[in-house]
Amino acid sequence: MIIKNKTVVADDWSVLRLAESDTADGVVVPAGRILVPLKVWLAQRDSLQHRADVGVWFASDERAEDLQAEVQKFSVVAVDFPKFADGRGYSIAYHLRSRLGYKGELRAIGDVLRDQIFYMQRVGFDAFVPRADKDINEVLKGLSDFSLTYQASSDEAQPLFRRVTR
Amino acid sequence: MYRYDSFDHQITAERVAQFRDQVRRRLAGELSEDEFRILRLQNGLYMQIHAYMMRIAVPYGLVSAAQMRMFAHIARKYDRGYGHFTTRQNIQFNWLKLQDAPDILAELASVEMHANQTSGNCIRNITSDEFAGVARDEIVDPRPYAEILRQWSTFHPEFAYLPRKFKFAITGASEDRAAIAVHDIGLAVVKNAQGEVGFRVLVGGGLGRTPVIGVEICDFVPWQHIITYAESIVRVYNEYGRRDNIYKARIKILVKALGIEEFKRQVEADWQHTKNGPCTITQSELDRVAAYFTAPAYEVCANEDESLQAMLDDNRGFANWYQRSVKHHKVAGYASVVLSLKKTGIAPGDATDKQMDAAAELAERFSFGELRITHMQNLVLADVKQSDLFSLWEAAKALGMATPNIGLITDMICCPGGDFCTLANARSIPLAKAIAECFEDIDFQHDIGELEMNISGCINACGHHHVGHIGILGVDKDGEEWYQVQIGGAQGNDANLGKVIGKSFSFEQMPEVIARLLQVYVRERYDDERFIDTVRRLGVEPFKAEVYGTLVESDEALKAPDYELLKVGVSYDMPYYSPRF
Numbered sequence: 001m002i003i004k005n006k007t008v009v010a011d012d013w014s015v016l017r018l019a020e021s022d023t024a025d026g027v028v029v030p031a032g033r034i035l036v037p038l039k040v041w042l043a044q045r046d047s048l049q050h051r052a053d054v055g056v057w058f059a060s061d062e063r064a065e066d067l068q069a070e071v072q073k074f075s076v077v078a079v080d081f082p083k084f085a086d087g088r089g090y091s092i093a094y095h096l097r098s099r100l101g102y103k104g105e106l107r108a109i110g111d112v113l114r115d116q117i118f119y120m121q122r123v124g125f126d127a128f129v130p131r132a133d134k135d136i137n138e139v140l141k142g143l144s145d146f147s148l149t150y151q152a153s154s155d156e157a158q159p160l161f162r163r164v165t166r
Numbered sequence: 167m168y169r170y171d172s173f174d175h176q177i178t179a180e181r182v183a184q185f186r187d188q189v190r191r192r193l194a195g196e197l198s199e200d201e202f203r204i205l206r207l208q209n210g211l212y213m214q215i216h217a218y219m220m221r222i223a224v225p226y227g228l229v230s231a232a233q234m235r236m237f238a239h240i241a242r243k244y245d246r247g248y249g250h251f252t253t254r255q256n257i258q259f260n261w262l263k264l265q266d267a268p269d270i271l272a273e274l275a276s277v278e279m280h281a282n283q284t285s286g287n288c289i290r291n292i293t294s295d296e297f298a299g300v301a302r303d304e305i306v307d308p309r310p311y312a313e314i315l316r317q318w319s320t321f322h323p324e325f326a327y328l329p330r331k332f333k334f335a336i337t338g339a340s341e342d343r344a345a346i347a348v349h350d351i352g353l354a355v356v357k358n359a360q361g362e363v364g365f366r367v368l369v370g371g372g373l374g375r376t377p378v379i380g381v382e383i384c385d386f387v388p389w390q391h392i393i394t395y396a397e398s399i400v401r402v403y404n405e406y407g408r409r410d411n412i413y414k415a416r417i418k419i420l421v422k423a424l425g426i427e428e429f430k431r432q433v434e435a436d437w438q439h440t441k442n443g444p445c446t447i448t449q450s451e452l453d454r455v456a457a458y459f460t461a462p463a464y465e466v467c468a469n470e471d472e473s474l475q476a477m478l479d480d481n482r483g484f485a486n487w488y489q490r491s492v493k494h495h496k497v498a499g500y501a502s503v504v505l506s507l508k509k510t511g512i513a514p515g516d517a518t519d520k521q522m523d524a525a526a527e528l529a530e531r532f533s534f535g536e537l538r539i540t541h542m543q544n545l546v547l548a549d550v551k552q553s554d555l556f557s558l559w560e561a562a563k564a565l566g567m568a569t570p571n572i573g574l575i576t577d578m579i580c581c582p583g584g585d586f587c588t589l590a591n592a593r594s595i596p597l598a599k600a601i602a603e604c605f606e607d608i609d610f611q612h613d614i615g616e617l618e619m620n621i622s623g624c625i626n627a628c629g630h631h632h633v634g635h636i637g638i639l640g641v642d643k644d645g646e647e648w649y650q651v652q653i654g655g656a657q658g659n660d661a662n663l664g665k666v667i668g669k670s671f672s673f674e675q676m677p678e679v680i681a682r683l684l685q686v687y688v689r690e691r692y693d694d695e696r697f698i699d700t701v702r703r704l705g706v707e708p709f710k711a712e713v714y715g716t717l718v719e720s721d722e723a724l725k726a727p728d729y730e731l732l733k734v735g736v737s738y739d740m741p742y743y744s745p746r747f
Contacts, residue, residue, distance in 0.1 A: 063405075085204055085287070087327025091404050094324050099439060115188060115197075115205055122323035138196075145184045148176050150317045151445070153324060158444050159393075160317070161451040166171055 003117075003128040003140050004105070011129075013076060015057060015109060016040065029054065035078050035109075038062050049073075057109060060088040064095035071102045079125070081110035090123045097124035097154035114142035124154030167228050167536055168313045168458045170278040177320070178275045181282060185209045186268035193265060208288055208326065210281030211267055214586050218262040221284040222274060226294035226312040226336070227255030227539040231526035234537055236277045238522035244270055249522065251507060251515040253579055253630055254333070255293050255539045256284055260586055288326050289319035289400065292334040295343045296540040299459060300548045302496045306355040306363050308338035310456040311392065314447060318393050325400050329407035330415035332400065333372070336365075345541060347371045347380045347661040348633060350417045351396060356386065364388045369399060369429070370421030373627035377663050378418040381426045383433065389452070391437075393445045398436040402429070462534040462549055467499030470552060477556050486570035486608060487559050501552050503533075505545040505567040506577065510602040512566070513595040514580040515543030524565045532558050542579060544572065574611040575619055575684075576602045579630050583623030583640065584647065590623030592640025592647030596729040597621060597676060600721075604677040605684075614684060617697045618657070633657040635698040636683060637664045638676070649676055653683065653709055654701040667710045673729070674720035679713055686712045 002011040013033045018024070018040070025043035029036055035055040039062075041048060048054050055076035056067065064071070071077060077096065079089040089108070096102040107127040108120050117128050121143055130139040152159045160166070170178070185205070192202045206212075210221040222237070229237075237257055241249050244266050245259040252258055262270070274280055284291055292312050299307045315334060319325070325332070337344040338355035346352025352368035364386045371380025387395045403417045406424075421429050478485045493502040505525060508514050517525070525545055529537045532554050533547035540546055545567070550558055562568035571577045578601070581587065583594025598621055605611060620634030624641075631637030637652040648670040655664030671679050684697075686709050691700045701709065 084201070085327050086409060087287075087325070087329075087404055088409075090324045090327065091401055094401075113201060115201070116327075119321075119323035119326055146177065146180045146321070148173060148180070149323075150177065150320055151322055160173060161448065161454075162444055164173065166173060166451075166454055 001136050002107070003130065003136065003143075005126060006140070006143055008136050008140060013055065013107075015078070035076065035107075038066060042066070057107075058089075058092050060086050060092070062092070064092050064100055068100065071096060071100050072104075074104055076105045076107055076127075077102060078107040078109045078129075081108060081112055081116075084111040084113050084116050086111075090119065093120070093124040094154055112139075114139040117142040118145045122149065122153045122155045167230060168225070168309075168455065174278070174317075175275070178278075178280055181209075181280065181321070182268060182271045182275050185271060189264060189268050204286060204327075206264075206267075207286035208283055209267070209271065210284035211262075211264075212285060213588070214260065214582075215588055216586065217260065218264050218267065219258055219260050219586070220262050220267060220270060220281055221252065221256050221258045222279060222281045223284045223291040224256050224279075224539050225316050226292055226298065226309055227296055227541075228298075228309065229537050229539060230277070231529045231535045231537070233277045233279055234522050234526040234529065236273060236279065238519040238526070240270055240273065241519040241522065248516050248518045250513065250582065251517065251539050251543050251545070253541050253543060253581075253628065254291055255296075255541055256291055257539070258582075260582070282320055285331075286326075287328045287330050287332075289322060289328075289332045289334065292316055292319070292336060293344055293349075293541060294335065295337045295339055296538040296546045297343060297493065297502055297548065298338060298538075299461070300495050300497070300500075300502055301339045301341075301343075302494050303340040304338050304496065305340060305357060306338045307456075307459055308336045308353075308355050309459045310452060311353070311355065311365075311389065312336050313455050313458070314451065315393070315396065318396075318445075325404060328400070328404055329409045330412065330417075332403070332417065334396075342658050342661075343541075345630075345633070345657045345661070348373055348377070348630075348657070349380065351399060352380050353392070355389075358386055362388060365392055365395075367395065367399075370418040370426075372416055372418045373630055373632050374416065375413050375625045375627075376416075376418065377627070377632040378422070379661055379663065380418075381421065383426060383430050390447050391441060393447055394440040394443065395433075395437055397440065397445065398433045401436055402432045406432075461497075464497050464500060464549070465551065467551065467553070469498045471499075474552050474555060483563075483570075484556060484559050486612065487563075487568050488555065489612075490570045490572040490574065491568070492555060495549070497549075499552055501550050501555060503547045503550050503555070503558060503562075504540065504572045505547065505562055506569040506572055507544050507567065508571055508577045508602075509566050509569045510576060510606045511599060513582075514578050514598050517545075521565055521567060524561075525567070528558065528561055528565075531561075542577065544577070570608060571611055573616045573618070575605050575614055575617045576611060577618075578602070579618070579620040579634065581622050581628035583621070583629075587623060587628075589626055590640060591625075591642035592623050592649060593673070593729075594621045594623040594629060594640065597638065597640075597649070597673060600673070600724050600729060601677055601680055604681065614687070615696055619680075620655075630657070631655070632663045633661060634664065635696075635701070636680065641670055643670070647673060649673065651679055651683075651713075653706060654698065656698055665706050667706055668714055671718060672720060674722065674724045675718040677721055677724070678718050682713045682718075683709055 024039040033053040057078035212219040335344040335349040336353040354366040368380035538546040580598040584590040622629030622631040633655040650670040652664035
């Protein structure tokens with residue numbers, strides 16, 4: 001189960017994570033809906049690009065720009081949070097949405113918890129795979145912590161001072 | 167001052183509700199301490215040696231009488247009757263219980279205050295000039311911009327999990343009283359040749375383990391673009407700042423590694439996407455916010471009335487205080503007054519609930535109901551009629567807030583140190599007390615003149631020791647506390663970092679070490695030369711020779727119980743973790 005468009009839904013995408021012995025160009029990408037590391041995509045693009053059931057995930061030290069316009073062909077792109085305190089994923093998401101204009105599903109994976117997903121939603125994530133030990137219905141509540149925000153971000157192009165008359 | 171509208175109230179209330187639920191889940195065991203720590207820090211809540219400490223934000227140091235009374239109330243109801251004003255113009259309470267924290271935040275919200283982002287790896291409270299709006303050398307009042315930036319940075323979704331903390335300071339005067347060169351971003355409001363307002367932007371300054379003076383990234387960012395420009399700086403930092411080593415994670419390390427030219431290139435490349443976009447500040451938003459910072463209803467009166475001069479001539483105590491505590495005001499007949507929180511024997515920056523209540527009353531009586539908190543850990547009444555100064559002095563004296571030591575040796579900056587803080591290597595407060603007692607004589611202090619002494623209990627430099635004319639740093643040698651001394655540091659327009667004079671000293675040696683530094687100064691100074699200028703002229707050597715020339719005796723009296731580590735019971739009701747007990 002994952003959180004998508006503010007509800008808990010079934011999901012059959014799996015995530016390919018490289019083992020230490022795997023290499024980006026050598027690893028076998030199984031059949032079925034699968035999110036592959038960016039570097040696997042870049043290394044195996046020729047063989048993967050005809051598969052509609054392949055998505056890409058970014059590690060937190062990778063750059064949205066590495067996909068450029070190609071990002072549009074994916075229906076699902078994910079960003080990994082190795083630790084919830086690693087905030088690089090927020091800027092990756094912001095770039096994917098605001099700079100590259102990515103419109104498909106943007107999924108947060110990894111150390112995804114209730115108390116961070118409000119901000120994640122703001123920078124452009126619309127799907128969340130909570131950490132396995134957490135109750136997904138509890139995590140979902142995090143999306144409604146605030147009903148009002150000061151700044152613009154991916155979810156809201158206008159800052160508060162342009163949105164309302166104060 | 168700025169007042170919350172319904173939007174500010176709503177966002178603040180939703181934050182309180184969010185944290186209340188987080189505390190509930192922590193107490194219920196649903197959140198681990200690792201998960202909770204970052205959440206509580208972003209609500210200003212630390213777990214210190216004895217208890218939880220809350221750091222409440224005082225945006226750009228400005229506080230109303232009602233807000234000051236709320237501090238007094240919190241001190242009484244939830245703490246042990248006092249609070250501690252900090253170098254970032256905030257206030258901390260040291261003896262709190264975790265389960266009280268949500269109620270404290272709710273009480274703060276009722277007077278338009280919060281503890282948002284006063285800790286954690288996010289954009290912290292923005293500090294400014296304590297004389298903003300009243301200083302004679304002011305070019306533009308920085309407070310509207312500080313408030314606009316406060317709102318922009320509050321719960322910024324992209325920048326809540328930066329590599330490390332991130333501090334802004336902003337000044338609008340020609341003399342920098344906000345220490346902008348030692349902040350992650352320092353902003354100086356300037357006017358260009360056409361008279362347009364903008365910002366000179368410094369980046370990558372900071373103290374801590376690797377002290378760095380900030381460098382200029384842009385000499386003029388028009389005010390409309392300051393949000394987008396700052397956002398690009400923070401974004402590049404979020405993406406590329408180091409996360410592998412906490413001691414190398416501040417933006418200053420990134421700026422040094424890339425070089426300012428390359429850093430600037432990356433920032434401006436990012437900025438091209440947002441410049442002139444929706445986050446550009448509108449004239450109407452600036453006008454809306456600036457309307458909260460218009461001048462109060464000053465009376466028309468002349469400068470320096472005769473009765474004031476007569477009282478100065480008659481009363482030496484008043485004259486001493488006037489000389490140190492009273493500052494020029496841009497309006498004729500008015501002055502700004504610094505209330506000293508540096509009475510000898512009191513922890514620098516501490517105030518009791520009674521003092522806070524009384525300070526609120528003084529503000530209402532003498533200064534349009536507002537106060538400021540200074541980064542030197544004192545209070546300011548910014549708008550006092552000169553004809554009221556004598557009455558104010560008498561009232562402040564009765565409250566223990568009229569020590570005539572502003573800018574003198576006993577007006578020390580001092581962190582909480584080993585008595586409270588889990589990070590400290592050594593005690594700061596007892597050392598400040600020992601030194602203050604040694605040099606308490608006010609004539610001696612006035613003779614020594616301007617001298618900034620800054621004490622930090624550890625390398626994190628909350629006491630700003632690098633920029634003290636005399637800086638003292640607590641260090642740990644084999645589990646014992648020692649103190650390293652540096653001289654020649656300075657804040658302000660000619661900010662620079664001090665130089666360490668040599669091997670460190672024991673607690674009991676420190677007053678004698680300071681005395682020897684002062685002896686060199688008194689011997690070598692030219693007529694009106696300040697201590698810092700003598701150090702700059704002569705360099706460290708003569709001071710070093712005097713201090714290390716003969717053995718520095720320990721003052722055995724300093725082993726008395728008065729100076730011992732604060733030995734009081736732990737007040738954790740939830741003793742999850744405490745490194746010292």
